[in-house]
Amino acid sequence: MSGGAQVSLYPMTDAFVPLILNSVKALDPYRQYFSKIETDDLSTVLIGPTEHLLPAIRDLFVAAASSGVHVVTHVTLSRGCPGMPGYTQCEPSSAPGQNQSTTSEETIKAAQKAVDDAPLLGQHASAQFAYYPLGNDLTSTGAGEGGEGEGGKTNKHMDEIYACIGFIKSSGVFEKEKNFVTKLSGDAGKVFATLHEVFLRFGKEGAHVALDLTVSANSPSLKK
């Protein structure tokens, strides 16, 4: 399945330019997978197979965080985007092994196994995200948007969303629900593995799903 991400990296230091340029080297092993990598003053877009997006962003983030500087990455992730006229790069496509819509219990088990298998990276990360299931069948509230509320009751195909919420809460990195977003914290390896599963494992094959994701390391707020 194809998709993409608009990625920004914010190092809270005077030396943010060299820190960004050094960290971006972590994307080198992934460049072969992406059909488009383009940077402007706001973000870098990565377009390509969805399974490479969050691993690439994880490595970028961990490279920057290893400096010890307070760094934040923000990512707008999308898969199954219907795209613009004549624009085929984010059209839904099939890929084996991911996003198979099975029963919720099997889906959760497979997602949890993927997180359990993810190696620890020795870097703490705090993350928050809003999950937006778009399109006619998967609409209204998701995990990051109060998925347990009234909205869910009036919509179809919410089983996968509820399964996703169940998975997040038992993933080992769930911290709390906040307004509009869900907060995770823990080792960056487990946090990104959980986000990867949320992005790819739940929702129908080819469904249009978007994530508004923020990940932070080395915040002085956590050292108080």
Next chain:
Amino acid sequence: MSGGAQVSLYPMTDAFVPLILNSVKALDPYRQYFSKIETDDLSTVLIGPTEHLLPAIRDLFVAAASSGVHVVTHVTLSRGCPGMPGYTQCEPSSAPGQNQSTTSEETIKAAQKAVDDAPLLGQHASAQFAYYPLGNDLTSTGAGEGGEGEGGKTNKHMDEIYACIGFIKSSGVFEKEKNFVTKLSGDAGKVFATLHEVFLRFGKEGAHVALDLTVSANSPSLKK
């Protein structure tokens, strides 16, 4: 109408803590309007009447940007959120003068007038946003998610979305469509006025709408 925002401010300087603490004073005149202001290591949530959200965030951003430091604010905005059980703070409610669903032409004219009337602030801003219309009636792609594509053709109630796209393109601060997001640039007063109209003027009264918004100032990428 009630809604809220998760707001983060990223100053790219070693002295990011005092810069944030100083900038947050710009929120003081707005504190009376919000029923909840709560900060953790990732963001500050503002819950309250939607018409105060983007003006408050604009003043916070301009205060930080006036330092000359490269600063970025990221905001997850939501209105009409169905909320979680027992949680009433982001339930839809009526407010006069905003979000009247009229004909598209009238809506665009009113939105454009609001932008024309917005004062210049003498601070350049680059912004990008993804617009997510959620719920059963306003689904799939919006302005930031390829609103002119196939998704739109299969969904109802897209007239307001197309009107919104028309407004953005003629707002005076439209820069370009990017993958998944729309980019604006210009004086911060006009950029935030445009975002305010996008957030509140379009979509049905009480519709669940979310924005994933990034605004940047003083980027060295623009000085090259």
